[in-house]
Amino acid sequence: xxxxxxxxxxxxxxxLSVAAHTVRDNRSLLALERHEGFGRESSxxxxxxxxxxxYYPPDSLKGRLCLEGNRRMYDLCARHAVPHRNTGxxxxxxxxxxxxxxxxxxTLARGNGAGGVRLVGPDEIARLEPRVRAVAALHCPTSxxxxxxxxxxxxxxxxxxxxxxxxxxxxxxxxxxxxxxxxVVARGRGGEEFRLGARVVVNCAGLASDEVAAMAxxxxxxxxxxxxxRKGSYFRVTRGAAKLPRMLIYPVPPLDHTVGIHxxxxxxxxxxxxxxxxxxxxxxxSVNPSLRDLFFEACAPFLPSLERDAIAPDMCGFxxxxxxxxxxxxxFVIRHEADRGFEGLINLxxxxxxxxxxxxxxxxxxxxxxxAAL
Ligand SMILES: Cc1cc2nc3c(=O)[nH]c(=O)nc-3n(C[C@H](O)[C@H](O)[C@H](O)COP(=O)(O)OP(=O)(O)OC[C@H]3O[C@@H](n4cnc5c(N)ncnc54)[C@H](O)[C@@H]3O)c2cc1C
Numbered sequence: 001x002x003x004x005x006x007x008x009x010x011x012x013x014x015x016l017s018v019a020a021h022t023v024r025d026n027r028s029l030l031a032l033e034r035h036e037g038f039g040r041e042s043s044x045x046x047x048x049x050x051x052x053x054x055y056y057p058p059d060s061l062k063g064r065l066c067l068e069g070n071r072r073m074y075d076l077c078a079r080h081a082v083p084h085r086n087t088g089x090x091x092x093x094x095x096x097x098x099x100x101x102x103x104x105x106x107t108l109a110r111g112n113g114a115g116g117v118r119l120v121g122p123d124e125i126a127r128l129e130p131r132v133r134a135v136a137a138l139h140c141p142t143s144x145x146x147x148x149x150x151x152x153x154x155x156x157x158x159x160x161x162x163x164x165x166x167x168x169x170x171x172x173x174x175x176x177x178x179x180x181x182x183x184v185v186a187r188g189r190g191g192e193e194f195r196l197g198a199r200v201v202v203n204c205a206g207l208a209s210d211e212v213a214a215m216a217x218x219x220x221x222x223x224x225x226x227x228x229x230r231k232g233s234y235f236r237v238t239r240g241a242a243k244l245p246r247m248l249i250y251p252v253p254p255l256d257h258t259v260g261i262h263x264x265x266x267x268x269x270x271x272x273x274x275x276x277x278x279x280x281x282x283x284x285x286s287v288n289p290s291l292r293d294l295f296f297e298a299c300a301p302f303l304p305s306l307e308r309d310a311i312a313p314d315m316c317g318f319x320x321x322x323x324x325x326x327x328x329x330x331x332f333v334i335r336h337e338a339d340r341g342f343e344g345l346i347n348l349x350x351x352x353x354x355x356x357x358x359x360x361x362x363x364x365x366x367x368x369x370x371x372a373a374l
Pocket of ligand 1: 009016032038041047048051205212232351356357
């Protein structure tokens with residue numbers, strides 16, 4: 001049986017960032033991914049927004065890693081020519097009731113350290129983004145968009161250049177305890193089985209991160225590691241995108257732990273709207289065309305030039321949440337499970353939004369955990 005120092009399970013943006021930051025000259029590292037390439041799940045089915053760290057509970061890992069990830073993201077995109085744009089964002093109130101909720105959001109944003117967020121009135125909104133209708137807004141200058149594929153390509157290339165091996169078409173099927181660590185059992189597409197010894201295993205399996213934790217023997221229900229799927233559907237603007245704002249435009253968040261249906265301007269000049277969020281028991285990737293009216297009515301109050309018949313179903317993605325319907329929100333889990341008797345197992349569970357933004361900060365955090373574990 002072959003042996004390596006570190007196995008990373010999952011090649012989404014988080015697993016790739018972990019691999020890129022964890023490789024060392026004197027360390028063997030292998031990343032296992034069940035699909036034929038990287039980023040085939042949540043990391044390529046999202047809004048591609050670089051978040052400013054506004055909405056998260058104070059002192060949460062989500063808030064802290066989002067803030068640090070935002071700073072690192074702009075730095076790495078600039079240094080490595082990863083396509084991105086610092087568009088800025090407006091969280092727009094279209095009624096006086098919505099406007100009355102902005103000060104509390106501003107306090108939350110400031111508590112999270114989000115840089116430069118401020119309340120703006122109609123005149124300034126008209127100056128910043130004349131194609132929007134709003135009575136008041138929060139302006140978030142550090143928000144932006146990033147090409148998520150190019151970001152993952154950057155992390156994958158950096159991991160490979162550092163000596164990591166990325167193995168596709170191999171699904172981890174079991175984790176067994178072995179001498180000095182773990183035995184990772186993986187299956188290829190044809191059903192052939194491989195056994196690999198690893199001193200440290202890092203679980204970055206996204207929507208299946210609870211299954212991988214359970215393979216190791218953790219009680220995922222008791223630890224609140226069970227993953228619940230939250231489906232986010234998008235519509236694409238098929239006509240008149242050039243007349244829509246180039247800044248990110250978000251509504252005042254509804255009271256359901258979502259950020260609401262917002263604009264997602266892409267780097268090619270196109271525009272998506274979304275996501276519309278629903279809980280889901282299955283991973284069904286269809287987008288319901290009858291949501292058209294709902295999308296139009298959600299966005300038309302702040303996008304006066306939007307036309308009802310110029311939006312069409314686009315795509316959807318699934319968030320890996322640690323809470324289900326009616327439960328309180330839960331934070332990211334990023335921890336070495338040694339204190340629970342699982343020496344050498346590092347779990348990343350519930351890495352939902354802002355996981356893309358946070359990915360450049362998650363990599364170094366996990367690298368520190370791996371350094372301490374080896
Ligand atoms: C609709 C939506 C909108 C979002 N918008 C934003 C946003 O605007 N900004 C932001 O910052 N974040 C956003 N997010 C969150 C962000 O996309 C995720 O946090 C991030 O992509 C998670 O990356 P990941 O690598 O953990 O998961 P994934 O990309 O899902 O990767 C996990 C990988 O593990 C692999 N895997 C699973 N099980 C196994 C196994 N047994 N063996 C081998 N491989 C396995 C999977 O195939 C997959 O490739 C959004 C998410 C969604 C769904």
